[in-house]
Amino acid sequence: MDVSVYRPGELTAADRAAWTALQSRAVEDGSPQLANPFLAPEFALAVGRCRRGARIAVVREDGEPAAFFPFQRTPLGVGRAIGLGVSDAQGLVHRPGFQWDSRELLHACGLSLWEFDHLVEGQKPFEGAASGAYASPVIDVDQGFERYLAALRKQSPKFTRTTLAKERRLGRDAGAVRYVHDERDPAVLRALIAWKSAQYRRTGRSDRFARPWISQLVEQLFHTRTESFAGLLSVLYAGGRPVAAHFGLRSRTVLACWFPAYDPAFAKYSPGLVLHVRMAQGAAADGVAYLDLGRGGKAYKDSLKTRELSVFEGWVTRRHPVALGHRARRAPVRALRNTVLARPEFFEPADRLLKRMGRLRAGG
Known part of the structure; x- marks a missing residue:
């Protein structure tokens, strides 16, 4: 796999144009989910100006860009979807028929793990590591x-x-x-x-x-x-x-x-x-x-x-102690949150409590 990793500002005008072209053809190519603006180069570049560790991996075939993978990376090699927490569509933007090995991609990006919570449909190498699927109306x-x-x-x-x-x-x-x-x-x-x-x-x-x-x-x-x-x-x-x-x-x-x-x-x-x-x-x-x-x-x-x-949540991991530690720390929190959100008997009392706390905070 021919992968080059760039800081957002280092991406060439030609690569940006190729990325935009892939998105523009996404509907005709049978992958309309890749046309989401959260997957656009403009969003990745904007996050890169606001957050450290933003990177863009460009995968080339025969010297030409075949896929773009934006992500954020910590010094320890923990990867997250770019803009995680505010991004509502995540994944790899690619040519029709492009195939990739998720762990090989992570290795090329210097990541022990990649965490996502709004992975779009059709990303089968990543979907296999998803812990759940959720509706996006x-x-x-x-x-x-x-x-x-x-x-x-x-x-x-x-x-x-x-x-x-x-x-x-x-x-x-x-x-x-x-x-x-x-x-x-x-x-x-x-x-x-x-x-x-x-x-x-x-x-x-x-x-x-x-x-x-x-x-x-x-x-x-x-x-x-x-x-x-x-x-x-x-x-x-x-x-x-x-x-x-x-x-x-x-x-x-x-x-x-x-x-x-x-x-x-x-x-x-x-x-x-x-x-x-x-x-x-x-x-x-x-x-x-x-x-x-x-x-x-x-x-x-x-x-x-x-x-x-449908969007997916989960982690793609390599065999690495940092990945195991991060997942062990994050998994219980995510599981608890998703359980509360999914079950009215838990969500409604929690929602009432949060609103009561909000009123008290406002009154204070």
């Missing part, structure tokens, strides 16, 4: 928004009726409702981050935006725009005021949903749900095939989705 809009809305009315009639009625009520009470699919005002991005941070704290969750590298990453991606990739800020306004917003990533065919939030002062209008319906409309008009709502079961995702993809 999507909204298909490749047949147009009207077709999706008709399906939504049939699938979730009460949800659709209520959401559209709340949008009309929002317009009556707060002023004309306006949707901007691609907002370029950084002040609105700052408002979204403030809402999301407050939501994390209010619900007792860890505030991702308290980590400087995540805030830096989002800001960089907001300003990243190419023909095949963009950081996309979508905003719902009422009376000229932003009431809900979402920041995600867009490739030619996929809008990856990432950070949605709304102004709590407008909570009774469910502006986040209204926003998602408008996002589906905007994505359809933009030529996107589907919106990926991301791993995890939530009521609003179940109401909006048209189908589900």
Whole structure:
């Protein structure tokens, strides 16, 4: 296996173009999951500017790039999916029919282990090491928004009726409702981050935006725009005021949903749900095939989705003491978290406790 490993900034323009070309042909090549923007070179390069240890392995066949494998590496050789913790699609971007040996690839990258939690489908050499598969709901809009809305009315009639009625009520009470699919005002991005941070704290969750590298990453991606990739800020306004917003990533065919939030002062209008319906409309008009709502079961995702993809979690390991130690430390934590999330009798009490802690923290 001919593998060269680069820091993100060392990747040549020719290799970046080859990577983008593989993604652009992914649908035609029968691997639409590889078109996800989290698998794009722009995402890997942005993470590389914010995190140490980011690397990109380029696998060549007959001197030409056949596959790209972005990852993060510790000094001890522990590997993680690039952007692990905020990346919703992970894996190796490759030519049709490309085959690889996972342990041989790890050895060439200087890794004793590679950890993933959103491995996309079709990565069979990695899937064999997965500890579990999880649903990632999507909204298909490749047949147009009207077709999706008709399906939504049939699938979730009460949800659709209520959401559209709340949008009309929002317009009556707060002023004309306006949707901007691609907002370029950084002040609105700052408002979204403030809402999301407050939501994390209010619900007792860890505030991702308290980590400087995540805030830096989002800001960089907001300003990243190419023909095949963009950081996309979508905003719902009422009376000229932003009431809900979402920041995600867009490739030619996929809008990856990432950070949605709304102004709590407008909570009774469910502006986040209204926003998602408008996002589906905007994505359809933009030529996107589907919106990926991301791993995890939530009521609003179940109401909006048209189908589900699968993503995988686990570790690929070589025979190495560092790999054994890392896995022994991480496996119980992951298993406990997944058990709580999967079983309502555990999740609901835990969720109530976190929210109570969040209220106490806010009161303090």
